[in-house]
Amino acid sequence: MIDKQSYREAMARLGAAVNIVTTTDAxxxxxxxxxxxxxxxxxxxxLLLCINRDSDMNExxxxxGVLCVNTLSAAQEHLSPIFASMTGxxxxxxxxxxxxxxxxxxxxxxxxxxxxxxxxxxxxTEVGTHTVFFCEVDALQFGSExxxxxxxGRTYHRIxxxxx
Amino acid sequence: MIDKQSYREAMARLGAAVNIVTTTDAxxxxxxxxxxxxxxxxxxxxLLLCINRDSDMNExxxxxGVLCVNTLSAAQEHLSPIFASMTGxxxxxxxxxxxxxxxxxxxxxxxxxxxxxxxxxxxxTEVGTHTVFFCEVDALQFGSExxxxxxxGRTYHRIxxxxx
Numbered sequence: 001m002i003d004k005q006s007y008r009e010a011m012a013r014l015g016a017a018v019n020i021v022t023t024t025d026a027x028x029x030x031x032x033x034x035x036x037x038x039x040x041x042x043x044x045x046x047l048l049l050c051i052n053r054d055s056d057m058n059e060x061x062x063x064x065g066v067l068c069v070n071t072l073s074a075a076q077e078h079l080s081p082i083f084a085s086m087t088g089x090x091x092x093x094x095x096x097x098x099x100x101x102x103x104x105x106x107x108x109x110x111x112x113x114x115x116x117x118x119x120x121x122x123x124x125t126e127v128g129t130h131t132v133f134f135c136e137v138d139a140l141q142f143g144s145e146x147x148x149x150x151x152x153g154r155t156y157h158r159i160x161x162x163x164x
Numbered sequence: 165m166i167d168k169q170s171y172r173e174a175m176a177r178l179g180a181a182v183n184i185v186t187t188t189d190a191x192x193x194x195x196x197x198x199x200x201x202x203x204x205x206x207x208x209x210x211l212l213l214c215i216n217r218d219s220d221m222n223e224x225x226x227x228x229g230v231l232c233v234n235t236l237s238a239a240q241e242h243l244s245p246i247f248a249s250m251t252g253x254x255x256x257x258x259x260x261x262x263x264x265x266x267x268x269x270x271x272x273x274x275x276x277x278x279x280x281x282x283x284x285x286x287x288x289t290e291v292g293t294h295t296v297f298f299c300e301v302d303a304l305q306f307g308s309e310x311x312x313x314x315x316x317g318r319t320y321h322r323i324x325x326x327x328x
Contacts, residue, residue, distance in 0.1 A: 001300070002209055002302070002304055004206040004207060006304055009306070010279045010281060010301075011203045011206075013235060013279040013306070013307075014181050014201065014202075014279065015180070015312045015313075015323060016180065016181065017178050017316075035202075036202040036203050036204070037178065038180070038201065040294050041292035042171045042293070043292050043293050044165065046292055048296070050203065050205070071178055114177045114178075115174045117174060127298060128204065128206075128207050128210055129205045129207050130205040132204060132296075136165075138165065142173070142177070143177075148177070148316045148317070150179050150312075150314050150316070152312045152314075152323050153325050157324075159179055159321045160321075162319075
């Protein structure tokens with residue numbers, strides 16, 4: 001078995017999109033930054049995400065049963081550390097940093113995201129320190145053809161999309 | 165509920181690393197291209213991947229119980245369509261396109277990958293058209309600080325890593 005530090009070093013080399021995953025709890029809108037998101041199946045349209053069990057958001061997703069995965073554009077990089085709790089911002093302060101709307105479930109949808117997946121949690125399973133949430137996609141928001149944002153090698157990278 | 169085509173359009177905007185996932189079956193080494201890979205937990209070091217149930221590789225992973233996730237560098241982009249069955253290459257022909265080694269499990273490890281995760285399948289669950297494999301990482305291969313490869317907007321993108 002390999003050690004945790006080596007595993008983290010290795011995972012830093014698996015590039016991934018950066019997402020703000022949101023829901024609403026008793027105190028209002030709440031969200032966190034997450035990169036462990038991937039597609040499961042298109043029938044029914046289902047994605048999964050992995051969230052640390054120590055995160056307050058873990059319980060919020062289980063309680064509300066709905067969430068929105070908002071994939072950041074390169075222009076939205078500044079939101080990533082804020083929602084990753086790197087700045088000490090409260091949830092209320094985090095949401096003041098951008099404009100939000102809703103689609104089907106009521107979970108906060110980030111305006112001008114590259115894409116947003118408005119979801120209902122269908123099941124979840126606990127694996128070690130994390131919960132894996134399986135979510136059916138109820139509604140979508142397509143952003144403009146904005147440049148993408150990738151986290152790779154512990155740095156953010158802009159993915160330039162060529163004009164059509 | 166959204167339709168499959170819209171879901172696929174949306175998922176094309178979720179950038180992801182490109183991986184060749186390998187194992188060995190009765191006929192020898194075999195592998196496929198997969199982007200639905202993410203970290204689950206570092207305790208114990210565990211990743212997951214989602215594989216279509218219609219794929220021959222799905223049964224191969226279940227039968228062998230081991231697999232290696234090889235994350236491609238930008239220089240290895242040409243391997244992606246070959247292992248995605250876009251060229252009609254047999255498994256034997258696919259493996260002739262690169263150099264391979266092994267680590268702990270015996271699954272084929274791609275030389276000069278950005279990183280390779282040599283894994284044992286701990287459990288799997290069926291979700292719609294796909295199987296989600298939960299895999300403990302037994303051994304790692306770190307490549308050189310090579311440029312990364314991301315699939316975003318149905319195009320490959322090179323992620324340039326600045327020299328240290």
